[in-house]
Amino acid sequence: MPILDVKNVSMVFGGLRAVDAINLHINKGEIVALIGPNGAGKTTFFNCVTGVYNPTAGDILVQPPEGEQRRINGMKTNKVNELGLARTFQNIRLFNNMSVLENVMIGRHQSLKSGLWSSVIHSKSNREEEERVIHESFELLKKIGLAKYVNDLAKNLPYGAQRRLEIARAMATDPFLLLLDEPAAGMNPQETRELDRMIKWIRDNEDITILLIEHDMSLVMSLSERIYVMDYGKMIAEGSPDEIKQNPAVIKAYLGE
Amino acid sequence: MNWLSELKKSALTALWFMFLTFPIMVMKVSTIGSDNTTVYRWKNMVIVGIGAFFLSFVWRWMLERRDRGQSAKSAESQLKLTAQLSGFINQKHVKRPLLAALLVFVILFPFITSLYQTNIMITALIYVMLGLGLNIVVGYGGLLNLGYAAFYMVGAYTYALMFKYMNSFFIEMGWQSGVMFWIALPLAGVVAAAFGILLALPVLRLRGDYLAIVTLAFAEIMKMLATNLDKITLGPSGIPGIPRPWFFGLRMNPMNATKVIYFIIIIIVVLTIIIVKRLENSRIGRAWEAMREDEIACQSMGIDITKAKLTAFSMGAVWAGFAGVIMAAKTTVVNPNSFTVWESVIILCVVVLGGMGSIAGVIVGALIIILMPEYLRAFSEYRMLIFGIVLVLMMIFRPGGLVRKIRKVHKLEEEDA
Numbered sequence: 001m002p003i004l005d006v007k008n009v010s011m012v013f014g015g016l017r018a019v020d021a022i023n024l025h026i027n028k029g030e031i032v033a034l035i036g037p038n039g040a041g042k043t044t045f046f047n048c049v050t051g052v053y054n055p056t057a058g059d060i061l062v063q064p065p066e067g068e069q070r071r072i073n074g075m076k077t078n079k080v081n082e083l084g085l086a087r088t089f090q091n092i093r094l095f096n097n098m099s100v101l102e103n104v105m106i107g108r109h110q111s112l113k114s115g116l117w118s119s120v121i122h123s124k125s126n127r128e129e130e131e132r133v134i135h136e137s138f139e140l141l142k143k144i145g146l147a148k149y150v151n152d153l154a155k156n157l158p159y160g161a162q163r164r165l166e167i168a169r170a171m172a173t174d175p176f177l178l179l180l181d182e183p184a185a186g187m188n189p190q191e192t193r194e195l196d197r198m199i200k201w202i203r204d205n206e207d208i209t210i211l212l213i214e215h216d217m218s219l220v221m222s223l224s225e226r227i228y229v230m231d232y233g234k235m236i237a238e239g240s241p242d243e244i245k246q247n248p249a250v251i252k253a254y255l256g257e
Numbered sequence: 258m259n260w261l262s263e264l265k266k267s268a269l270t271a272l273w274f275m276f277l278t279f280p281i282m283v284m285k286v287s288t289i290g291s292d293n294t295t296v297y298r299w300k301n302m303v304i305v306g307i308g309a310f311f312l313s314f315v316w317r318w319m320l321e322r323r324d325r326g327q328s329a330k331s332a333e334s335q336l337k338l339t340a341q342l343s344g345f346i347n348q349k350h351v352k353r354p355l356l357a358a359l360l361v362f363v364i365l366f367p368f369i370t371s372l373y374q375t376n377i378m379i380t381a382l383i384y385v386m387l388g389l390g391l392n393i394v395v396g397y398g399g400l401l402n403l404g405y406a407a408f409y410m411v412g413a414y415t416y417a418l419m420f421k422y423m424n425s426f427f428i429e430m431g432w433q434s435g436v437m438f439w440i441a442l443p444l445a446g447v448v449a450a451a452f453g454i455l456l457a458l459p460v461l462r463l464r465g466d467y468l469a470i471v472t473l474a475f476a477e478i479m480k481m482l483a484t485n486l487d488k489i490t491l492g493p494s495g496i497p498g499i500p501r502p503w504f505f506g507l508r509m510n511p512m513n514a515t516k517v518i519y520f521i522i523i524i525i526v527v528l529t530i531i532i533v534k535r536l537e538n539s540r541i542g543r544a545w546e547a548m549r550e551d552e553i554a555c556q557s558m559g560i561d562i563t564k565a566k567l568t569a570f571s572m573g574a575v576w577a578g579f580a581g582v583i584m585a586a587k588t589t590v591v592n593p594n595s596f597t598v599w600e601s602v603i604i605l606c607v608v609v610l611g612g613m614g615s616i617a618g619v620i621v622g623a624l625i626i627i628l629m630p631e632y633l634r635a636f637s638e639y640r641m642l643i644f645g646i647v648l649v650l651m652m653i654f655r656p657g658g659l660v661r662k663i664r665k666v667h668k669l670e671e672e673d674a
Contacts, residue, residue: 050557081559089557095550098543099664106547110559112540116568119539120532126539133540138669151666173559 001063003028003209004049004085004177009058011041011048018044020233021058026177031203031210033220036230037253042213043090045230046181050087051080065176082110086175088166090182090213096155100146100165103154104137107172137172144168144198160191164198171206178202180212184219192219199223221245229253267313274309275302323654340663363523367516375515379587381627382522383580388607388619389529390576395605396614397542398569399549401469404456404476406600408449408574410593412581414483415448416441417496417591424500435503442582449578450571452479457570461563464552476601483593495592499585518587525583529576533616536572538665545569546614606644610651612658621660 002025011019019041026032034042048055054074063069064084072080086107095103112133114126141147144164149157154165163183170178183199184192196219202208214220220227220241227244229237231253237244244250282301287294346352367375387409394402419441420434427434460471483490490496501514502521509517536542544565547555556562585591603626611622630640651658 052553052557076561077553077556078559078561081557087557089554093551093554095547095554097550098546099667101667102543102546102664106543106555106560107558109540109544109547114540116536116541116572119535119541122535130539134667134669138667150669151664153664169558 001069002026003063003065004211005059005061005063005069006049007059007061009045009048009055009060011044011053012056017233019048019055022230022233022235024228024235024238026209026211028176028209029203029207030226031199031212031224033224033227034211034213034230035215035217035220035227036236040230041233042230043181044233046087046179046213049080050085050179051075051077062177078110081173081175084174084176085179086170086173086177087179088163088170088181088183090185092162092166094154094162094165094169096153098154099151100141100149100154100157101134101137101151103165103169104140104172105133107169108133108137110173140168140172144171160187160194163187163191163195167198167202171202171208175208177209177211180210180214182213182215184214184216192216195219196222263314263317266317267310270313271306271310275306278302278305319654336661336663339660343663367519372512372515375519376587377628377631379515379519379522379583381624382519382526383584383587384604384607384623384627385526385620386522386529386576386580386583387604388611388623389533389616390573390580391604392573392608392614392616392619393533393536393545393576394569394573395608396619397537397545397549398566398573400566400569401465402472402570402573403469403598403601403605404472404474404479405573405577405604406596406598407456407476407479408452408577409581409584409600409604410479410483410596411449411452411574412445412578413585413591413596414490414496414581415445415578416582416585417499418489419444420499421491421496433503433506434500435509437500438502438582438586442579445578445582446575447578449574449581453571453574454567456574457567461566473598473601476596476598480593480596483596490593493593495590495594497590499589499591501589502586515587518583522583525579529579530616530620537616541565541568606648610648610659612660612662615658615660615662618658618660618662622658625659 004024004026006022006024008021008023009019010017010021022045024034034045036042044053047053049060049072051072051074058073060072061069062072062083062085070083072083075083095106098106112129114123114129118126138147138150141150144167146161146165146168149161149165154162157165163186167178167180167183180199184195187195199210199212200223203210212220212223224241227237227239227241228235229244229247229250236249236253237247239247279302282305283298285296285298287296346355366378370378387405390408391402391405394400394405416438419437423437424434427437456472456475460468463471484493486492501509502517504513504517507513507517544555544560545568547558547560548562548565548569552562555565584595588595607622607626608619609622610626611620612618626644633640
């Protein structure tokens with residue numbers, strides 16, 4: 001059974017059908033890419049899945065590793081995240097004036113228990129939890145290769161590192177499905193190669209399935225096992241990278257008649 | 258040559274200032290006697306001209322220095338200096354004697370100084386509490402609240418109304434009225450927090466300017482209620498005769514009462530600092546800061562933004578509630594006119610001047626804003642002028658506040674890895 005099953009999802013803004021009856025499914029352990037020209041509705045689709053928008057029609061079904069399949073239409077963003085879907089943003093949205101470690105610690109927020117009162121009295125469980133979250137966050141930063149920036153402010157990081165920090169922060173929420181919105185945007189070729197390796201590493205070692213939006217075709221072709229193509233809100237093609245390269249509808253969408 | 262244009266700019270500034278200040282600095286209308294005579298004091302004009310000419314050089318030099326990034330660098334180095342200083346203070350053999358000295362000073366303060374001095378210190382400490390409370394909402398949560406005085410008022414009126422309705426009961430039972438202070442104190446915290454939630458609920462979706470306007474209106478509504486519900490609150494004249502706090506049967510003449518209130522507020526301020534510090538470094542404090550930085554990203558990381566906003570507003574309001582009770586006990590009278598928008602603005606100034614999000618900054622800010630006008634009585638007429646100038650200069654040259662927040666540095670073993 002697919003872990004994410006999207007059936008006939010539409011998102012209408014006034015007269016604009018930004019997402020038009022989209023079908024998409026993702027199986028566990030896949031790396032799937034969603035591509036399409038600018039304005040095709042890819043990010044809107046992401047926003048529907050992560051609860052930023054409530055889709056006008058259709059079903060978004062999620063199968064968490066344990067538990068039953070859930071329909072997440074209109075669920076609050078933070079609840080979707082709790083379920084195990086984490087995302088990054090097209091234009092980096094880090095907590096700029098917080099340190100790198102704190103950014104990742106925010107990601108751990110959901111897995112922590114201590115409330116107002118235990119924080120105020122500094123209870124033993126609270127102290128242990130804080131130590132644990134610092135340790136876990138640091139371990140994660142080491143994996144992503146950001147350990148040397150631990151105490152730096154997020155805004156002072158180099159661009160590529162900021163992109164990676166966003167991924168680290170999303171991973172800190174313990175997701176089973178990671179949605180990456182243009183992770184390679186603005187990266188130089190070397191950074192893109194590192195990102196390529198990192199995404200594969202995350203899938204292989206962290207047991208996280210990945211759906212990404214990307215414009216960098218070389219990255220898409222090398223990473224993804226399946227590709228979906230959107231244009232004007234509609235899904236125009238689906239298939240392996242080789243099939244997509246040959247698909248006349250895709251060529252038409254990108255290059256015109 | 259650059260010099261010529263600089264001179265020209267300064268000359269123009271000087272001319273402009275001479276023109277602007279002409280009516281107040283030069284013309285003087287004498288209304289004494291039957292015929293109104295106007296005296297022209299041309300000397301003043303010359304002074305203004307020369308002053309503006311030279312000051313404009315200083316002004317431009319400072320702006321240029323800032324733009325060249327020297328100031329940014331020096332701000333960075335100042336931040337480093339603050340960090341080093343706090344590192345130095347936090348060493349055990351420095352921290353303990355320093356704290357001990359501070360403690361001795363704080364304890365001796367009401368005995369070595371006059372009643373008047375102790376009184377202004379109490380006022381300053383009330384503002385420290387208010388500042389720390391507002392700092393939670395504005396500094397951590399990033400929610401601009403211009404109606405903070407409303408919570409201060411809620412606290413004061415909690416005690417005042419309790420006195421008004423319960424006093425006869427207390428007398429009947431043979432208890433002293435001052436005991437009510439100790440009941441009102443925690444109660445006011447709870448009531449203020451409830452009002453905090455009451456305000457937060459309708460503004461959950463608002464941010465920035467819109468939020469500021471609604472909070473401003475909220476404060477005004479609360480003040481109007483207190484003014485017009487005269488059956489309950491006795492209207493604009495307020496509730497008089499509020500008892501001073503009971504303290505083991507100590508006779509509460511103004512002398513004793515001031516000292517007792519001083520020590521009560523010292524203890525509460527210390528508690529406030531400890532609790533705010535702990536909240537800041539807790540899971541909830543981090544959620545507040547994340548909310549300030551980016552609401553959408555914050556929600557996507559699994560933080561319930563509704564809960565974060567409600568806790569920020571209510572935890573901020575609690576301290577205003579406490580401060581209100583102490584203020585009521587200190588002045589023994591509560592009326593709506595003590596809680597105008599101006600009050601909210603002063604508290605906001607404390608936070609902004611001190612440094613948003615910085616506990617030490619808020620304390621310094623409160624002490625400066627409240628104590629400075631008291632000790633500079635000679636300038637009291639120019640208080641608002643100086644105040645305005647200081648704020649404008651601050652925003653231009655030190656936008657982060659006087660004492661900027663130092664982020665906690667986490668020591669991790671493999672840091673050099």
